[in-house]
Amino acid sequence: MLELEHGFRIVDVYARLAPGEGTGDYEPITPDRLEREQHQAGITRTVVFPPPQPETSYVAANNGVARGSVDRPFVAFARINGTRRPDETATGRLRNAVSRRKEYHTTPEDVERYAYDDRFHGFVLDSGVDDYPDTDLLAVLEDVGLPVLVEGGVEAPPETLAAMLFEYDFPVIVAHFGGHPLDRSLANEMIDLLSEYDDCYIETSLVRYRRELERALLEHPDRVLFGSGAPACHPDVAVMEILTLDVSEDKLWRAFSKNACRVIDVLAPDAERPG
Numbered sequence: 001m002l003e004l005e006h007g008f009r010i011v012d013v014y015a016r017l018a019p020g021e022g023t024g025d026y027e028p029i030t031p032d033r034l035e036r037e038q039h040q041a042g043i044t045r046t047v048v049f050p051p052p053q054p055e056t057s058y059v060a061a062n063n064g065v066a067r068g069s070v071d072r073p074f075v076a077f078a079r080i081n082g083t084r085r086p087d088e089t090a091t092g093r094l095r096n097a098v099s100r101r102k103e104y105h106t107t108p109e110d111v112e113r114y115a116y117d118d119r120f121h122g123f124v125l126d127s128g129v130d131d132y133p134d135t136d137l138l139a140v141l142e143d144v145g146l147p148v149l150v151e152g153g154v155e156a157p158p159e160t161l162a163a164m165l166f167e168y169d170f171p172v173i174v175a176h177f178g179g180h181p182l183d184r185s186l187a188n189e190m191i192d193l194l195s196e197y198d199d200c201y202i203e204t205s206l207v208r209y210r211r212e213l214e215r216a217l218l219e220h221p222d223r224v225l226f227g228s229g230a231p232a233c234h235p236d237v238a239v240m241e242i243l244t245l246d247v248s249e250d251k252l253w254r255a256f257s258k259n260a261c262r263v264i265d266v267l268a269p270d271a272e273r274p275g
Contacts, residue, residue, distance in 0.1 A: 014227030152178030205229030
């Protein structure tokens with residue numbers, strides 16, 4: 001196993017878990033299978049969350065992920081949605097002016113319940129599917145201070161994420177280096193923004209470019225977190241992509257374990273350096 005071969009105790013901050021029926025393009029994976037594949041890859045703790053579904057309350061899906069995490073090395077994040085669009089266009093400003101929270105939208109009370117329920121340790125947001133939190137939701141997210149993992153890419157470019165989320169007082173982890181699908185310019189723009197925002201991080205799932213991976217680890221070794229992207233990407237493949245980079249062992253250890261343990265408190269017991 002990779003853990004035995006390389007000595008790293010790896011924390012994975014990006015794995016979808018959809019017990020039971022799949023939804024849309026997301027294939028189902030059982031908690032047992034995910035746990036087995038993660039273990040084989042040397043991954044000791046895994047952040048898990050349900051896939052996105054438009055105009056859907058995530059209460060049931062979040063509870064399903066929490067149940068699937070019991071007695072497993074999983075850390076459940078609650079998926080949330082919002083009512084706000086970027087104000088960059090007249091259409092976005094108009095929609096924000098008339099939008100109202102519907103029954104399937106996450107409420108501030110929902111965020112508080114998730115935050116103070118010991119089953120959940122952070123939040124996840126796909127703004128391309130579910131829009132952004134409104135000011136009431138953002139205020140509660142600041143109060144609870146848990147990390148928010150947000151999808152980044154062509155539908156949520158770094159400049160938009162900065163305007164909508166980065167100014168608020170909670171850790172933000174931008175998925176896929178902010179460049180999904182495989183947009184090098186967006187990934188580099190996101191890496192540049194790490195110099196401006198102290199509580200912003202990027203994770204490595206579905207990033208296939210060595211140059212960008214190595215650049216981020218060399219320039220911002222304390223801001224890069226490992227994500228496998230399971231089940232879309234097999235965790236063995238994701239781990240090997242990082243292990244073969246031309247960076248020092250110390251920087252690999254930071255990405256594989258130390259950085260995630262600093263951002264997500266519940267992971268701290270696994271923050272051991274390879275011996």
